[in-house]
Structure formats: C-alpha cells, structure tokens
Amino acid sequence: MLFERITIIGVGLIGASFALAMKKYKLCKYIIGNGRNPENLKRAKEKGIIDSYEIEPETACINSDLILFSTPVGCFINIAKKIKPSLKTGAIVTDVGSVKGKLVKEMENLMPKGVTFVGAHPIAGSDKSGIESASAQLFSGAKCIITPSENTDKNALQQVIRIWETFGSEIRLIEPEEHDRIYALVSHLPHVIAYAIMNTIADVNSSYLKFSGQGFIDTTRIASSSPELWRDICILNKDNLLKSLDTFKKNLDKIIQHIRASDAISLEKDFAKARALRQGIGQD
Amino acid sequence: MLFERITIIGVGLIGASFALAMKKYKLCKYIIGNGRNPENLKRAKEKGIIDSYEIEPETACINSDLILFSTPVGCFINIAKKIKPSLKTGAIVTDVGSVKGKLVKEMENLMPKGVTFVGAHPIAGSDKSGIESASAQLFSGAKCIITPSENTDKNALQQVIRIWETFGSEIRLIEPEEHDRIYALVSHLPHVIAYAIMNTIADVNSSYLKFSGQGFIDTTRIASSSPELWRDICILNKDNLLKSLDTFKKNLDKIIQHIRASDAISLEKDFAKARALRQGIGQD
Numbered sequence: 001m002l003f004e005r006i007t008i009i010g011v012g013l014i015g016a017s018f019a020l021a022m023k024k025y026k027l028c029k030y031i032i033g034n035g036r037n038p039e040n041l042k043r044a045k046e047k048g049i050i051d052s053y054e055i056e057p058e059t060a061c062i063n064s065d066l067i068l069f070s071t072p073v074g075c076f077i078n079i080a081k082k083i084k085p086s087l088k089t090g091a092i093v094t095d096v097g098s099v100k101g102k103l104v105k106e107m108e109n110l111m112p113k114g115v116t117f118v119g120a121h122p123i124a125g126s127d128k129s130g131i132e133s134a135s136a137q138l139f140s141g142a143k144c145i146i147t148p149s150e151n152t153d154k155n156a157l158q159q160v161i162r163i164w165e166t167f168g169s170e171i172r173l174i175e176p177e178e179h180d181r182i183y184a185l186v187s188h189l190p191h192v193i194a195y196a197i198m199n200t201i202a203d204v205n206s207s208y209l210k211f212s213g214q215g216f217i218d219t220t221r222i223a224s225s226s227p228e229l230w231r232d233i234c235i236l237n238k239d240n241l242l243k244s245l246d247t248f249k250k251n252l253d254k255i256i257q258h259i260r261a262s263d264a265i266s267l268e269k270d271f272a273k274a275r276a277l278r279q280g281i282g283q284d
Numbered sequence: 285m286l287f288e289r290i291t292i293i294g295v296g297l298i299g300a301s302f303a304l305a306m307k308k309y310k311l312c313k314y315i316i317g318n319g320r321n322p323e324n325l326k327r328a329k330e331k332g333i334i335d336s337y338e339i340e341p342e343t344a345c346i347n348s349d350l351i352l353f354s355t356p357v358g359c360f361i362n363i364a365k366k367i368k369p370s371l372k373t374g375a376i377v378t379d380v381g382s383v384k385g386k387l388v389k390e391m392e393n394l395m396p397k398g399v400t401f402v403g404a405h406p407i408a409g410s411d412k413s414g415i416e417s418a419s420a421q422l423f424s425g426a427k428c429i430i431t432p433s434e435n436t437d438k439n440a441l442q443q444v445i446r447i448w449e450t451f452g453s454e455i456r457l458i459e460p461e462e463h464d465r466i467y468a469l470v471s472h473l474p475h476v477i478a479y480a481i482m483n484t485i486a487d488v489n490s491s492y493l494k495f496s497g498q499g500f501i502d503t504t505r506i507a508s509s510s511p512e513l514w515r516d517i518c519i520l521n522k523d524n525l526l527k528s529l530d531t532f533k534k535n536l537d538k539i540i541q542h543i544r545a546s547d548a549i550s551l552e553k554d555f556a557k558a559r560a561l562r563q564g565i566g567q568d
Contacts, residue, residue, distance in 0.1 A: 185488050204469050211407070218506070219504075255518075
C-alpha cells in the first residue's frame, strides 16, 4: 500500500483508468474523485472506480497523499491555485498531461512548501474518451514519460516511478522542455494533421468517405480525439508545435512541387526516404 | 471455371493475391506470370502462385482469356502497346490500379478489336508489398471499385464483377473520372501526407521516433507503402490530387492561425467538426 488516500481531478478515460489500476495493484486505500460533471462522478462511484467524490477540488484534496491532475492541461493552473491551501505537507501532486515544459515550472511554483509536483505523461488513450472506456490495463506495456526537474524531490519521484512501474508501463525520464519538443513532433503534429484531413473531406465532399479504405481509417483515427484536450495541448505547446508544422509544410510543398512537375525520380526518392524511416520504427 | 488461361502482369502483393484467389475459387485453369524480376517469378512459381512464367509480356499474353495489369500504373501504357498484337479476340483485359480516369480511356484506345478493357480497383493492400505477404483472402470483405465506361462490353463487365464477387469483395460501380476525384481525396492525399510527416521527423530529429505512441504508428502506417507505386499514382492523378492538397493546406493554415492566436474557441470548433465527421465513418 503506497498511499492511504488519493484524489483524481478529472475522472475521464485516463483518470478513471489510473484509479482502476491503483485499486487493482492495491497501491492505495481510498480514492476521491473530482470533476465538473456530477453525473459523471456519480456514475464513476457506482462503477466502483472511485470511493467518493467532491464537487470542489479544494475539498477533494484535503488529507490526500497523492493528487492526480487528469483534466485538459488548460485547467491545471486554475485548479492548482484552488487546491493550494488544502494540500497536506508531504503530499505528491502529479499529472498525466501531454504538455510539460513551462507548465511543469508553473505547477512547481504553485506548490506549497513540503509538496512536490512530479510531471508524468502516459502514452496511452488518444481517440477514446470517458469512463466507459476506462481500464486498469490501459497503461500496461505503454510508455510513460516522467519529467523531473532540478526541483523535484527524489523521494516523490521514486514513488511516482513506482506507480507506473507497477502499472506495467515502460518508464522514460525526460527533461520537461525536451518532452515538449519530442511530442510536438511525434504526437501533436499528427493530431493537428488528422483533424485537418477530416476538415478537407468536409470541404470537398464528405459522401466520398464511404469509399475510404483501411489506410484512411488508420491515418485519421486520432481525429476522433477530444477537441477540448487537444485545443489545450496545441495552445500550451504552441511554439514547438508551430515549428513542427512549419517543417511539415516545407516537406509537403517539396512533394507538391515534384507532383506538379511530374518529377517521378524526386518523388520516388522522397517517398523512399519516408518509407525507410517508417519501416525502421520499433526495429532498433 | 470462368477462364481457361489467365496472365498476371506484375506478380507483387496484389497480383499474387489475385492469382491465389483465382485458384482457391477455381475461376481459372492455368496462370502465367509476367514481370521484370525473373527471381520473383521463379519464387512465385515455386510457391504455386503461378503455373509458369514468361519474361516478355507479349509472350505471356498469347492465348490468355483474361489479362490482369498489377504493375505500378505508370507502366500500363507501355505494356499495353507491347501486348496488343498478342491479345486473342474475346480476351478481357483488367487491372487493379489506383488510378482510372484518363488511364481507362487510353487503355481502351489501345485494345484491339474484340478485346475489352474493364478497370477495377480493389481497396486492399497498402503498406505491405511482395508475394510473401500475398493471400487469397486479401480481397474478402474489402471494397472493389469497378469503373465501366460507355465503351465497356457488358458481358466482359459481368465477368469481372463475377470474379470480385467470388473473392468476397463489395462491388461498387463508379465512372472513371469520379473514381479519381474520390481517391485523390480519401487515399492519395493521406498517402502524400504520411510520407511528408516521416520526412518532417527526418528533418527535425529521427531519434524522437522511439517516443512515439500508437497514434503516430497508425497515422503513418501508409508511409511504408511502395514509393514506386505511389510515385505513379500521384503523377497520373495529379490534377485531382493537387486540388485536394490545396484544400488540405487551407484547412491546415486555418488551424495554424488559431494556434498562433491562441484562439481556443475556434480551435475547439475546428477539431469538433473534424471529430464529428471521423466518428460518423461506417455508421451510415
């Protein structure tokens, strides 16, 4: 039993899966849920995901040993300000957000003395949302990025690592700013592109969708992801994301030029370069 | 037994799967393979995919009742010119290419009197290639678009439909030009984008790939597709594809503007529109 009492702020797919995994592996005794939708919290309690719930985050955090932020990242700062006076000395605050960087610094600055923030980002979830899709197994075999800074308490860090290791995740420790550069490229960029592909279809002729094959289905799966979550991620990681988007547009324009010029040799070269890199994934 | 003798020009993933399915459903007696790589043809014969092979397409087509073009679409015209003198009266020429439109017209014009071209495009395959991945089941449950024109012989059309129905495909009859507008949008566009995403990663930092999750894996799966096939498809369908790419770039730029302006409301609206369309796939 690692923790007596934990609080989940934001009981959606990830928050509820975290709660289920904490119970499954007996890492805590009691789970309090918090969120803006009382109906959802009630349902989570009925399903045994949480033991009780509180409507106000400041109330939900009283006496908690571990507080998990699993709301959209845009809500973190406001909620952190609210719960600050209720946090008990020795508590650990952690999260599952897709943005770290400056957000980690701001969260750290909002912690009262004796409370440590440890940033974490499980690479799981994506197109499903809500507690109905939650599962204690969601994080098993998935990567989990943990982003300690020079201010992170070593003991708190070890406890957060222990949680994710117990869930069966593959832990990677990455510096918060580097995390944001990486995920701007390998996650935030493809999400924005998938959304843009769907809106392109809407502009041209959405009845064409019925002719799409597995390639289209796979390429656009992440366009089913939560607009609210992704709106926040894009804005909070905008500098890195805009840079990635700029490089993407240059690469796309290069291919467009080859197509316009019917330049078969350059086109095949560009495609072959892309394929070689894609086929290498998971082989090192 | 629908056909005595058939010729497969281009024994790759699709050509070999077609051959295996023809044998499985006993739709022909004898299969001749043709292609530019003798080693591959030898291997296809050893594996029982084809019964014999010929290095020259004009020899491979002598006395055949059905000729399948399953090479990259850019090779069709040259090969059609070569085989023209060997085609027997009553033969059906068909294909599995991803481009139709003008190509169907050109192929029709190259057919000798008494020989009909019937365009077909099974929506299967994509990132795998080569005979080792071939399967008689590849087309089962997949869509197959057949693109008759006003010149298509009705009897030949029925026989081609019969083949794909027997393979378990869902047949759709579409006019050749409309086929190319549809697939520029729902297939050729996402392929070009997937290639451009991989080249973006290469430009920024390909070591970041080891942090990618399932979303990235799915979004870029089709970047493993054959550069040679896709080079030809992009060039032969360039007018439609460039239009789709132009609309895509406008949609992407709209999202980029919202991100740059931290316009959360517009961003969420654009993402929600995309999600609604994506979630609707397969539900009508």
